[in-house]
Amino acid sequence: MDNLLSMEDLTTNEIYELVKRASAIKNGELQPQRYDNKFVSNLFFENSTRTKSSFLVAEQKLGLKLIDFETTTSSVQKGETLYDTCKTLEQVGADVLVIRHSQTTYYDELKSINVPIINAGDGSGQHPTQSLLDIMTKYEEFQTFEDLNILICGDIKNSRVARSNFQSLTALGANVMLSSPDAWKDSSIDAPYEDIDTVIDKVDIVMLLRVQHERHKDGDTTQFEETDYHERFGLTKERYNRLKTQAIVMHPAPVNRGVEIEHSLVEASKSRIFKQMENGMYLRMAVIGYILQTEGAETNETINKC
Ligand code: CP
Secondary structure, three states, X not given: OOOEOOHHHOOHHHHHHHHXXXXXXXXXXXXXXXXXXXXXEEEEOXXXXXXXXXXXXXXXXXXXXXXXXXXXXXXXXXXXXXXXHHHHHHHHOOOEXXXXXXXXXXXXXXXXXXXXXXXXXXXXXXOHHHHHHHHHHHHHHHOOOOOOEEEEEOOOOOXXXXXXXXXXXXXXXXXXXEEOOHHHOOOOOOOOEOXXXXXXXXXXXXXXXXXXXXHOOHHHHOOOOHHHHXXXXXXXXHHHHHOOOOOEEEOOOOOOEOOOEOHHHOOOOOEOHHHHHHHHHHHHHHHHHHHHOOOOOOOHHHHHHO
């Protein structure tokens, strides 16, 4: 795997391998290879708390050296293009680039950059490491995806998390359903739309999505009112109480408390929202190792024994 740009880049075997590798690191069953002589740069052209900080910790645990990059103090402010920024980092010796950008498929213009790229989110396109950490969290809970009923609820059209997760969860054998206001439905995702109140007591996992105000065009927001959204599509206490005993609640975060989920439910017993963030660091260690692995690095055989 040269790059990780989309969940479409991964086979189901590779998804399982990355999740098992991350779990093995987390459980202390695998000591990951160190990359003390490798350099990484994190290029975040969009805001981030979890993804950026967990990549930073993962990189430092693996011994990587950081090439500092901030859009506000870089030559991006002088009009430098994304391609020229990445080409510069290639020339100064970056071994891997982690990139988040508001432009969907920004990586199409980086095909001739000779440094592996990990996509940390492209516009409303993909967020593969979020999808993988979500899969890791589900796998910890259920140890299978076959016949799991998963409801993804919220701003489907503008969510790279919804798109990444739908593709991979379907490939892994889960039944994915969607629930969304009409304005935020996405006909390119081939899953049934359901009324949340009809299915909430049947699902194993409810995945709530953040309302993506920053990606909305006028037509997307004219109908939006927080209280109304919460009542119609949010996880209220009433809906939470109808969940199956073993069901779990997920959200990629940041959470708009009181909108997608009632404030007190964010850390309720069925919530795995902060577990997702913990898993994200281990999963990103696994992805970086997978990208950088060389002859003699830990093998698939090692992982499969874990
Ligand atoms: N889930 C997620 O991508 O969070 P951040 O925007 O804080 O990185």
